[in-house]
Amino acid sequence: MSNYPKTALVINCGSSSVKFAVLDPTDGHVFLNGIGEALGLEDARISWKHSGGEKTETPLGAGAGHDKALAFLVNNILADDKALLDSIVACGHRIVQGGDIYSQPTLIDDEVEENIKKVIPFAPLHNPAHLLGIDAARENFPNIPHVAVFDTAFHQTMPPKAYRYAIPEEFYTDLHLRKYGAHGTSHMFIAQEAAKMLGKPLEETCLITCHMGNGASVSAVKNGKCVDTSMGLTPLDGLIMGTRCGSIDPSVVFFLCERLHKTPQEVEKIFNKESGMMAVSGVSSDFRPIVAGIQEGNERCTLALQMYAYRLAKFIASYYVPLGHVDAIVFSGGVGENGPTTRKYVCSELEEAFGIKIDNDANYKARVYMGVDHQVISKPDSSVKLFVIATNEELMIARSAMQFVK
Structure with missing residues (x-):
């Protein structure tokens, strides 16, 4: 060419x-x-x-x-x-x-x-x-x-009540310790695409966007702006991930340092590289062998996916507070796009309380690698639409860069 x-x-x-x-x-x-x-x-x-x-x-x-x-x-x-x-x-x-x-x-x-x-x-x-x-x-x-x-830019619209930590003021003013979030470029892209699927201006939507890869985060997006997100100061916070533990009682760090004589650096490595789905399942950080383990009756694999889905569902439920109502929940990232079993586990946690209903046939047909980037997996009577959208961070970055071409 x-x-x-x-x-x-x-x-x-x-x-x-x-x-x-x-x-x-x-x-x-x-x-x-x-x-x-x-x-x-x-x-x-x-x-x-x-x-x-x-x-x-x-x-x-x-x-x-x-x-x-x-x-x-x-x-x-x-x-x-x-x-x-x-x-x-x-x-x-x-x-x-x-x-x-x-x-x-x-x-x-x-x-x-x-x-x-x-x-x-x-x-x-x-x-x-x-x-x-x-x-x-x-x-x-x-x-x-x-x-x-x-990655952090999209989350800069969060209000202080969402991004501040309840720690001494000087830790924030002098050291800038606060929630920053991550995956912002992905959350922005899938929010824009979800608004198109809804047939509404982005500025008139309330969305919960789930970026579910080896690293994972969920965001509340109101009228096109992020009002809360699951990751914190670093990408270690929030959801359970492939090898990251996600949110955990800070006292666990002190306990491991004192009882097992670990250094803080060693604990950080454990939490980032040796925890998460890999640690709980005992099989892998990859969701595919974990789902295969569930089908074979592996109880640790079952527990791992239950924990993952439960944690994500709790974040989704909590984001009804800043959003008021939800137009759509969006699944994206490698697991979100190609993991129907994981999506089913998450939605089952939300059905009774929120009336969120997943269409099992549509869900198990929705795999982005099969060539369809935007799919609806909710039943018609679901209180909230459920979308599977292939994220495209590269396209967002390219478009952002082109803004500076004279």
Whole structure:
């Protein structure tokens, strides 16, 4: 293809990876996507796939970092399709934590990078990697705007009664300890799509959006603005997740430190990497083998899914308070989009009290990987509509970046 529309490059950097995609911000068509993996390690490598093409993978060389991965993208992958390279007019960067500094997509300059550094303590694994990606991308794409799109930005509309903690005032004023939330770009996208399905302006809707992946969060979205969300200061809070414990009594930390002589860092690792669905089920952090275990009569797998559904249902129920009424509950993310058993467990917790009725036939047919991105899984007489919507954070980031193209 020689004639491309104006496209955006979307970059999402992890501590040892960089995901990238070149897409059309108008319709979301992806012309190229790929990932650099094991960066900094012996087997650093990069793989990519053009639209309609086959996946290609090649080593980057031992110890190759984010800079070499993005240089390879420019000098090797895109060099073979100069028309696609020339079509890129903006670059959007997914940034996990923007603190209370940023509530909108922001053009990146040196000051923005410094502010991203300031909030590293709130995202110690993610923000340093984002900065590596920003520096490498600005070097390799020096003539286009680079835009930071913050996972926390969408949640900046929460009122103080929702985001403040009941701790000494100076911890908030001096240390900025408060609820920030996460997955904001996803929650914003699925809220917009749910409003379209309802046939109502976003500004006239009350929605509960559930982003259910290995990391998971739920948000209350009133008239297009977030009024509460489940994740807190960090992505550890809230729902039970793949390997994260979610909300827990803080005294458990003191107990483990004193009784088992654990350091706070060791407890943090346990809560982030060794807990959640993996710990309860004893099988996996992946929901598919857990559901298979339930079907085989595994009691730990059954308990794990019951706990997950119960916790999510309680958050959903609590969000009736700030919303007043609910037009739709939306399931998204890898589990939300492709996990009918999980959706059924969640809705069964809500049926008696709230009249929420799931259509089992529609629910078990609704798997986003089968090609339908927007589906209704509620019965006609359900008090609330139930939607399954495929999230598309890359499209939101691309559109945000294009706002800065002159």
